[in-house]
Amino acid sequence: MRQVLLLNATYEPLTTLSLHRAVVLVLREKADVVHRDGRGAVFRSASRTLDVPSVIRLRRYVRIPYRSRIPLTRTALMRRDDYRCAYCGQRAETIDHVIPRSRGGPHTWENCVASCTSCNHRKADRMLEELGWTLSVVPVVPRGVHWRLIGAHSVGDPLWAPYLAESAA
Template identity: 70%
Template sequence: MLLLNVTYEPLTTVGLRRAVCLVLGEKAEIVHHDSGGRMLHAATVQVVTPSVIRLRRYIRIPQRNRVPLTRAALMRRDNYRCAYCGRHGETIDHVIPRSRGGTHAWENCVAACQMCNHRKADRLLSELGWTLPVAPGVPKGAHWRLIGAEFDGDPQWEAYLRTSAALFAWRTRHRAPVR
């Protein structure tokens, strides 16, 4: 289930049990029901299975300067595609090998298939005559906060994610000066 702040900003995803506990404890409200129309039954209460829930109180989230580099986040950034040949990528490759002074950073890591990663080994792209179609970079956007929370890209969440991104952009442009 997608968990939204009171401002409809996506916070994270939660399991069904946690979502129902938040709704029954009146800490959250159901914004969108599961498209299957499944119901949860208890002795005294009946609840429609939620897909998106919204907290009733605002939770302040400290803004991170950078998205942390994890294997899951890198694979999702590159859409599980090898940066060199376009096949399914299952390994991480350092564009400038660490043995040659390359860093373990967003700007130096790409997803790669095992064959390309093995063939490249600890050589530079220029030595092989290879090029990258897109330069690797740090992912940007509020939705990257969901990556570490098992984001499954549920199409029902798309409207809320789009709305929150638009709200965030508007707030950033129209922020009142600090006095």
């Protein structure tokens, strides 16, 4: 389904939402269209014509509570590791704990990496030193406001780039 970038009243990116939800916000006059669809598509009804939005902005400011640590989710972890196995570099399908949970390893950003099925199976509940393996990158906690927009950088509309660039800084 088509996604639309939602901006706060201050032009800060909040999230992406479905085209249907974006149109409802615009029709209820809770948001304004900042950029319309690049193809020039429009919605028509008996009494109204509306440009299909690509970016919308809320009319009222919405306060976002400060979150000091980004929650660890499968989607966020795969996005952080660019869907690549931390051991061999192939396409990752699973999550692996560097220090296995069976040996007291925590379920945290610093201990979890994306892994392909074969590497995850071969590693099992062993430590990297036991196998002679090394990590290609050190797992870290992602930082920045743009992590609310999981996937927005890879599937987003080119019109979103100026808003996402400002939020990443």
